[in-house]
Amino acid sequence: MGASLDSVKSGTETEEMSADTDLRERLLQVALELIAEGGLAALSIRAVARRASVSHQAPYHYFADREQLLAALSEQGFRRLIADFERVSSHDDDDPLRRLERLGAAYLRFALRHPGQYALMFRRDVVDHHRHPALAEAGGCAFQTLVDAVTAIHAAGRLRGGAPDQLSVVIWSTVHGAASLWRDGALQTKAEELDEEGLIALVTSRLSAMIEKGNP
Amino acid sequence: MGASLDSVKSGTETEEMSADTDLRERLLQVALELIAEGGLAALSIRAVARRASVSHQAPYHYFADREQLLAALSEQGFRRLIADFERVSSHDDDDPLRRLERLGAAYLRFALRHPGQYALMFRRDVVDHHRHPALAEAGGCAFQTLVDAVTAIHAAGRLRGGAPDQLSVVIWSTVHGAASLWRDGALQTKAEELDEEGLIALVTSRLSAMIEKGNP
DNA sequence: TGACCGACCTGACAGTGTCAGGCTAGAGGA
DNA sequence: TCCTCTAGCCTGACACTGTCAGGTCGGTCA
Numbered sequence: 001m002g003a004s005l006d007s008v009k010s011g012t013e014t015e016e017m018s019a020d021t022d023l024r025e026r027l028l029q030v031a032l033e034l035i036a037e038g039g040l041a042a043l044s045i046r047a048v049a050r051r052a053s054v055s056h057q058a059p060y061h062y063f064a065d066r067e068q069l070l071a072a073l074s075e076q077g078f079r080r081l082i083a084d085f086e087r088v089s090s091h092d093d094d095d096p097l098r099r100l101e102r103l104g105a106a107y108l109r110f111a112l113r114h115p116g117q118y119a120l121m122f123r124r125d126v127v128d129h130h131r132h133p134a135l136a137e138a139g140g141c142a143f144q145t146l147v148d149a150v151t152a153i154h155a156a157g158r159l160r161g162g163a164p165d166q167l168s169v170v171i172w173s174t175v176h177g178a179a180s181l182w183r184d185g186a187l188q189t190k191a192e193e194l195d196e197e198g199l200i201a202l203v204t205s206r207l208s209a210m211i212e213k214g215n216p
Numbered sequence: 217m218g219a220s221l222d223s224v225k226s227g228t229e230t231e232e233m234s235a236d237t238d239l240r241e242r243l244l245q246v247a248l249e250l251i252a253e254g255g256l257a258a259l260s261i262r263a264v265a266r267r268a269s270v271s272h273q274a275p276y277h278y279f280a281d282r283e284q285l286l287a288a289l290s291e292q293g294f295r296r297l298i299a300d301f302e303r304v305s306s307h308d309d310d311d312p313l314r315r316l317e318r319l320g321a322a323y324l325r326f327a328l329r330h331p332g333q334y335a336l337m338f339r340r341d342v343v344d345h346h347r348h349p350a351l352a353e354a355g356g357c358a359f360q361t362l363v364d365a366v367t368a369i370h371a372a373g374r375l376r377g378g379a380p381d382q383l384s385v386v387i388w389s390t391v392h393g394a395a396s397l398w399r400d401g402a403l404q405t406k407a408e409e410l411d412e413e414g415l416i417a418l419v420t421s422r423l424s425a426m427i428e429k430g431n432p
Numbered sequence: 433t434g435a436c437c438g439a440c441c442t443g444a445c446a447g448t449g450t451c452a453g454g455c456t457a458g459a460g461g462a
Numbered sequence: 463t464c465c466t467c468t469a470g471c472c473t474g475a476c477a478c479t480g481t482c483a484g485g486t487c488g489g490t491c492a
Contacts (some may be wrong), residue, residue, distance in 0.1 A: 023439085023440090027246070040341065041342070044478085044479060044480080045479085045481090046478080047233035047479095050219075055441050056440080056441095057440080057481090058441080060437060060480095061440065062439095066481090119341075122397075122402065123400075124400040124401055125255050125256065125257055126257070129401070136405075138408075139402070140405070144404055147406075153295075161417075162422075165406065165407050166410070169394070169397075169403055169407050169410070169418065170390065170418060170419055170422045172393070173385065173389075173390050173391075173393035173394035173397055173419065174389050174393055175389075175393070176396065176397055177388070178386070178393070180338065180392065180393065181385075184340040185340075185345070186338065186340070186359075187385055187389075190356075190359055190381065191382055191385050194385070202378075202382055202385065202386060206378075206383075206386045206426055209376070209427075210422055210425055211422075211425075239471090244470060260448060260449080261448085261449065263448095270471075270472090271472050272448095272472095272473095273450090274471060276449095276450080277469085278470095281450075282448095282449065282451075
C-alpha cells in the first residue's frame with residue numbers, strides 16, 4: 001500500500017499540492033492551513049496526517065515529535081517576517097525614523113495577516129527556543145533588524161536618551177503587544193472606530209514619538 | 217463515600233485548605249497551583265480533580281466545561297489586577313503622569329508575578345470573552361482604569377496629541393507586549409543586563425515619554 | 433543474491449474532555 | 463414515619479490525542 005499514487009499527478013492539481021511533493025513540505029503547508037482555519041487548537045499531528053492522506057504516524061518520520069513540527073512552522077514564520085523586513089528596508093528613502101516606522105508597520109501587518117503562525121512564534125510553552133537553535137537564530141535575526149534600525153537613528157543623532165538595544169525592547173514590546181491584543185480581540189471592543197490600518201498608523205506614529213529627540 | 221471528612225478540620229491546616237471549604241473554591245486554587253507549577257499546559261480538569269482528591273467528574277458539577285473553569289480563573293485574575301490598580305491609585309501624589317507610571321508598573325508586576333494566570337487572561341482561543349460576560353466586564357474595567365489615567369493627563373493639559381482612548385491602546389500594548397515577551401523569555405536573551413525591575417523602570421519611563429507634552 | 437535503509441504503515445498504550453447514568457445524604461411535604 | 467426531590471458527588475464509557483513498538487515494501491549497493 002503506502003502512498004500508492006506517486007507519479008500519477010493527473011487531473012487534481014486544483015487542490016493542495018501535487019502528490020509527488022516532499023511530504024515534509026506538504027505537512028508544513030497543511031499544518032499552516034489548519035492553524036489558519038481553526039487556530040493552534042485545531043492543529044494536531046493526526047489532523048495534519050489525515051488531511052495529507054497519510055497514516056497518523058507518517059509525520060513522525062520527518063519530525064521527532066509535535067514540538068519539532070511546530071518549531072519548523074515557527075522558524076518559517078520568522079524567516080518570512082525577516083523577508084518582509086528586508087522588503088521595506090530597501091526603500092530609497094533613507095530617513096532612519098521613517099525606516100523604523102516601516103519596520104513597525106511590516107511587523108504589525110505580518111502579525112495581523114498570519115495570526116495563527118504569529119501566535120505560534122511566541123508560544124514558548126509549546127516551542128522552546130533553547131531546544132531549536134535554528135529557530136532561536138531566526139528569532140534573534142528578526143529582533144536584530146529592529147536594533148539596527150534604532151542604532152541608525154542613534155548614529156544620526158536623533159535618539160532621545162537610552163541605549164539602542166534597550167529602546168528596541170520597548171519598541172518591540174509595543175508592536176508585539178498591539179499585535180497580540182488585536183489578534184485576541186481585546187482592542188476591538190475598546191476603540192471601536194479603529195480598524196487594522198488605523199491601528200498600524202496609530203502605533204507606528206507613536207514609535208518615533210517614543211524615542212525621537214526634539215519631538216514637540 | 218464522597219468528601220467523607222467534613223467538619224473534622226483537625227491538624228492538617230498546613231497543607232492547602234481545610235477540607236470543608238467550598239469545593240468550587242478549592243478547585244480554583246488547585247488550578248492556580250497547577251498553572252503556577254507547570255503553566256497552562258499542566259492544567260487539565262482531571263489533574264485538578266486528582267489534586268483535590270475528588271473524582272474526575274466532580275469539577276463538572278461547578279463548571280459546565282473546561283472553558284468555564286478557565287474563565288473563572290481569568291476573571292479572578294482581572295479582579296486582582298484591578299485591586300492592584302486601586303492600591304497604587306490611592307496615592308497622595310496626584311501628578312497624573314506619575315499615576316500612569318505607577319499603573320504601568322503595577323500591571324507589569326502583576327504579569328511577572330502571576331505569569332500563568334496572566335497568560336490565561338489573554339488567551340481568547342481558550343476562553344472567549346463573548347461567552348463570559350462577567351469576564352468581559354472585568355477586563356473592560358481594568359482597561360478603563362488606564363483610559364481614565366490618560367484622560368486625567370489630558371485634562372491637565374499635558375497630553376501631546378491624540379485621543380485618550382487611542383493613546384491608551386498604545387500604552388496598553390506596550391506594557392502587555394513587554395509582559396508577554398518577558399514571560400516567554402524573548403527579552404532575556406536580547407538585553408542580558410536587564411532584570412525584572414530594570415524592565416519595569418525602562419518601560420514605565422517611556423510610557424510618559426510617549427504621550428507627554430513638551431518632553432525634551 | 434543478500435544485506436541494508438528510507439519511507440511509510442498498523443497496532444497498541446496512557447492521557448484527555450465530555451456524555452450518560454448511577455448513588456447517597458439531607459430537606460420538605462404528606 | 464414514609465415518600466419524593468435534589469445537591470453533590472461518583473463510576474463507566476466514548477472519541478480523541480501524542481507517542482512507543484514493530485511491521486512492510488521498494489530501491490541501492492556490495
